[in-house]
Amino acid sequence: MIERRGIVGAAAKAGVGFVLAAALAIGPMIGAAAAEELNVLNWQGYGTDEAWALELFEERTGVEVIHDYFNSEQEMLTKLRTSPGTYDVVLINSAFTEQAAKEGLIQPVDSGKIENFEDLSPLLRDSPRFIIDDKLYAIAWVWGMTAVAYNTEDLETAPESIQVFWDLEFAGRVGWRDDAVEAVSFAAIATGQDMNHPEDLDKVREKLRALKPQIRAFWSSEDEWNKLFAAGQFDVSTYWSGSAARSATNFDLPVGYVVPEEGAIGWFDGLSIATDAPNPEAAHAFINFLIDPEFYVRWATEVGAPASANREANAALPEGDMGREIHGDEAAMKRLQWMAPLSDEERRTYQEIWDETKAYFAQ
Amino acid sequence: MRIEQRRRFAILGLTAPTYLWLALTIFLPLSVMLYFSFLTVAPIGNREPALTFAQYGAFLDKEFYRFLTWRSVMMGVHVTLGCVLIGYPAALILAHHVPNRWREALFLLIVLPFWSNALVRIFSWTMVLRENGLIDRGLQAIFPDAPSVGILFTYPAIIVGLVHSYLPYMILTCYISLQAIDRSLIEAARSLGASNLAIFRRVLLPLSLPGLLAGMVLVFVPVIGSFMEPRILGGLEGVTLGTVIEDQFTAVFNWPLGAALSFILLAIVLTILAAAYPLLRRNLQPF
Numbered sequence: 001m002i003e004r005r006g007i008v009g010a011a012a013k014a015g016v017g018f019v020l021a022a023a024l025a026i027g028p029m030i031g032a033a034a035a036e037e038l039n040v041l042n043w044q045g046y047g048t049d050e051a052w053a054l055e056l057f058e059e060r061t062g063v064e065v066i067h068d069y070f071n072s073e074q075e076m077l078t079k080l081r082t083s084p085g086t087y088d089v090v091l092i093n094s095a096f097t098e099q100a101a102k103e104g105l106i107q108p109v110d111s112g113k114i115e116n117f118e119d120l121s122p123l124l125r126d127s128p129r130f131i132i133d134d135k136l137y138a139i140a141w142v143w144g145m146t147a148v149a150y151n152t153e154d155l156e157t158a159p160e161s162i163q164v165f166w167d168l169e170f171a172g173r174v175g176w177r178d179d180a181v182e183a184v185s186f187a188a189i190a191t192g193q194d195m196n197h198p199e200d201l202d203k204v205r206e207k208l209r210a211l212k213p214q215i216r217a218f219w220s221s222e223d224e225w226n227k228l229f230a231a232g233q234f235d236v237s238t239y240w241s242g243s244a245a246r247s248a249t250n251f252d253l254p255v256g257y258v259v260p261e262e263g264a265i266g267w268f269d270g271l272s273i274a275t276d277a278p279n280p281e282a283a284h285a286f287i288n289f290l291i292d293p294e295f296y297v298r299w300a301t302e303v304g305a306p307a308s309a310n311r312e313a314n315a316a317l318p319e320g321d322m323g324r325e326i327h328g329d330e331a332a333m334k335r336l337q338w339m340a341p342l343s344d345e346e347r348r349t350y351q352e353i354w355d356e357t358k359a360y361f362a363q
Numbered sequence: 364m365r366i367e368q369r370r371r372f373a374i375l376g377l378t379a380p381t382y383l384w385l386a387l388t389i390f391l392p393l394s395v396m397l398y399f400s401f402l403t404v405a406p407i408g409n410r411e412p413a414l415t416f417a418q419y420g421a422f423l424d425k426e427f428y429r430f431l432t433w434r435s436v437m438m439g440v441h442v443t444l445g446c447v448l449i450g451y452p453a454a455l456i457l458a459h460h461v462p463n464r465w466r467e468a469l470f471l472l473i474v475l476p477f478w479s480n481a482l483v484r485i486f487s488w489t490m491v492l493r494e495n496g497l498i499d500r501g502l503q504a505i506f507p508d509a510p511s512v513g514i515l516f517t518y519p520a521i522i523v524g525l526v527h528s529y530l531p532y533m534i535l536t537c538y539i540s541l542q543a544i545d546r547s548l549i550e551a552a553r554s555l556g557a558s559n560l561a562i563f564r565r566v567l568l569p570l571s572l573p574g575l576l577a578g579m580v581l582v583f584v585p586v587i588g589s590f591m592e593p594r595i596l597g598g599l600e601g602v603t604l605g606t607v608i609e610d611q612f613t614a615v616f617n618w619p620l621g622a623a624l625s626f627i628l629l630a631i632v633l634t635i636l637a638a639a640y641p642l643l644r645r646n647l648q649p650f
Contacts (some may be wrong), residue, residue, distance in 0.1 A: 114642075125530075131614075178594075179614070180610070180614060212599075215598075215599050217516050217598045217599070217601075218598060218599070218601070231494075231495065232495065233493070332629075344404065344616070347615045348615055348620075349421075351610060351615040352421075355427065355431075355607050355610065356425065356427045358599075358602035359427035359431050359434075359602055361602065362431075362434065362599070362600045363430070
């Protein structure tokens with residue numbers, strides 16, 4: 001306590017008004033952490049390591065943020081397991097939060113210390129993926145979806161049903177991603193099943209085979225999708241929501257985007273605090289900083305980002321930004337099914353189904 | 364006896380580095396993959412692999428793997444045929460009918476595509492072959508009502524891309540054996556009253572067969588395992604055994620199945636070459 005007062009006093013004497021104001025505002029939380037470090041574990045280039053953001057955060061709190069990276073979810077879990085007490089904030093895909101919590105790798109988050117908590121979309125904020133044994137283990141940060149994109153010049157009204165992909169009116173006019181898990185997920189949704197673990201795989205097989213007269217081209221990346229779409233290769237296609245917004249806003253393509261009534265594929269990432277984190281107070285402050293509209297708008301407009309879980313942040317995007325519209329529709333969001341972790345066995349089965357389907361396409 | 368022994372040492376000493384190099388760069392990685400093909404999971408991370416024949420069993424079990432294998436082999440046949448039909452006449456003209464000073468420039472044009480990245484070449488083809496692509500626009504500039512001839516995302520598009528990629532091998536091997544043919548043999552045949560067709564059938568073709576066969580092997584073997592060209596140009600018809608093998612390594616982390624399918628493909632290539640061995644042995648001697 002003496003030490004903290006000393007630091008605040010020194011700052012005041014030095015006349016650094018801004019630092020003082022910031023330190024007073026979050027003083028009780030952050031004071032002890034001043035001139036300290038915060039260790040973050042995330043994918044490289046995924047928002048938290050933007051240089052301008054780290055400068056801003058350090059300027060306000062005096063906390064220096066240090067990054068370590070992982071290349072797969074498994075690597076992230078391994079790093080948490082083998083280096084307890086090293087990391088403060090860790091990014092975890094919602095499909096893996098429960099596993100991390102059950103293994104004791106992360107600790108509950110105190111939502112009372114997160115000012116922006118109330119602005120988060122309740123659908124993500126209060127997700128059962130994050131609330132485990134009545135305790136909140138992650139703060140929803142960003143999300144996205146894979147749904148239906150369509151050419152607004154060819155379709156006057158947005159398609160309502162996912163069956164548009166099977167509609168013979170669009171025979172040879174459908175774009176599809178060459179990805180086994182995604183293909184099986186869409187077929188499961190279209191046959192009214194759980195997208196992650198469909199029970200009736202024969203129905204999925206049959207539904208996928210029925211795509212044979214429909215699909216015009218496979219796409220694999222945002223760039224390829226834009227080229228195919230601009231060349232008029234398809235009228236309706238599966239597509240990522242963030243990419244659809246970029247295609248419409250940055251490339252002026254006539255792209256419409258809709259979540260059909262049966263639903264579509266959704267994913268979301270949360271920010272958690274590691275067990276025995278050296279600096280939990282600063283960790284809370286950093287998470288609050290990351291879900292703040294100020295950080296998000298700059299990240300989204302200058303660098304490009306997935307949708308924010310914070311409704312205020314999404315609404316703060318510039319007027320006319322398509323991402324603002326498609327990610328702001330709570331009713332559409334409710335229809336999504338959320339991606340869950342798959343076992344190796346399931347992945348192999350889905351790949352085999354998809355390869356078999358493609359062989360049938362080529363016959 | 365001593366001389367004989369020294370000779371043997373010399374041969375061993377001179378060839379050992381080559382064999383060591385082959386062992387390290389080809390035999391060793393292949394052996395590891397062969398071992399993987401008999402495992403249940405790739406032994407990476409904290410997985411517990413066990414020995415199994417299940418990967419090879421999957422090939423026999425699922426009819427579509429055999430269909431895709433057949434498709435890949437037929438793709439190899441079609442591409443090889445295309446390369447022969449274009450490459451051999453091109454080499455013939457180059458070797459016997461083009462003045463020396465033009466030859467170098469033409470060779471440069473043939474080899475030029477090799478200097479660019481294969482992926483770039485294939486992507487350029489998508490711009491040429493697609494509906495409303497370069498061919499379509501060119502045609503419509505002359506005949507405004509011409510229908511689209513875009514073949515992108517069909518099987519013929521794959522063949523076009525692959526023939527273009529592998530044609531230089533065929534032209535170069537054919538050219539080497541064609542230009543080695545003594546001109547006086549052709550003149551002798553002609554003076555004895557042979558027609559052009561007879562000269563081709565009884566002089567040129569037999570003497571250039573080694574180059575033609577070498578070119579066919581050089582084209583056929585890599586083509587049946589190709590996956591990049593079918594994936595980009597083939598669209599809905601772009602699935603081959605090669606793309607399925609690629610998926611096992613990059614999409615689902617199922618190395619054992621990918622390895623097993625690769626070895627099945629290798630076995631098929633070896634069987635085809637073995638069946639053609641008598642023909643190859645007779646004709647490849649001068650090489």
